[in-house]
Amino acid sequence: MKNKKNIMIGTIVIVLLALGLFIYQKFVKQQLHFKDDLTVEINGKFDPLSYISEVEHGNIKEVTCQSKNLNIKKLGEYEIVYTYKNRDYEAMIQVVDTTKPVFNGLNDLAVSINTTPDLKAGVEVSDNSLEEIKYKIDDKKIDTSKEGTYEVTYSAKDSSGNKIIAKRKIEVIKKIGSEQQSNEKVVYLTFDDGPSENTKKIMDILAKYNAKATFFVTGRNQKYNYLIKDAYNAGHTIGLHTYSHDYQTVYSSVEAYFDDLNKVGQMVKNEIGFVPHYIRFPGGSSNTISRKYCQGIMSTLTKEVIEKGYQYYDWNGDSTDASGNHVAVDKLIRNGTLCHDNNVMILCHDTQAKDTTVQALPAIIEHYRNLGYTFKGIDDTTYTPQQGVNN
């Protein structure tokens, strides 16, 4: 009898203990645990569940959060409320700014000797606070009267005191290009107006002959812009030919020209990481069409591009593929192989309408190859054919 009673008491005690433990776990003990760091960067991505370190007796999917108080665009402390198994948990989330501003456009810059480089051109500073950040330039170390490599320091600070200091390499060079031809027999094939439907075909032909070339690109056919990077990676040179290639636009004023040039420069930079300093004027530097839009503009532009660290290239060989669309292949080959200077820079075009240029290319390459020429892309020492300014 006594034994039976003891068993009963024992059972009741165990049941009560289990019940107590259950109530403690369910209603007393904290079930949602938070991490120590309850901060989020201003204008960053706020993920409320990322602050939870542990969910007892359940799954994080059962946790909901009410965070409409929080203003991610403004520094401060905000209360947000989590709900888990019918219980609310408050947490104070702090919107902070610990991220430094970032400089964009501090690519290496080549400038001609005795010119004043525009150290602000193409430079931007951005910050996660989205505020407009002013920056300082320390250019004391540059001596533009002497060739050499210099370092310029850019610094910026956001309103939370996060500071960035960045260095930029500035190369003061004698002048890009050479007025003299080299002794080496070199053909510089140049393709204007691309990228286009034909760029890939041109590159395939060049690859077949292990020939390098230069592409003076525009912003008119941007679905092929990936080919700018492909061409660069294949060892070809990328040059700038203006963004719009619209004579009326680019030659309406000096300012309009540089706006357009900067635009194509940034476009190319998005593909290859820097702004090339080789340019070709639409119509060449000797064009007369620009007279119609701005008297004397070519005289100014040809000087100013050099002062800004660019060099411009005309040509001493011409496939004459600009004389019309679908010009006969044999005519292109004949005209494209006329020049036998040591350094030949041949004008060709890279657009959908210039299929016959693609067809003529192998014969033009073979002609010069048989005469011992190699095929290179433009570099800083390349002969610079310039035809003379007529406006």
Ligand SMILES: [Zn+2]
């Ligand atoms: Zn052109």
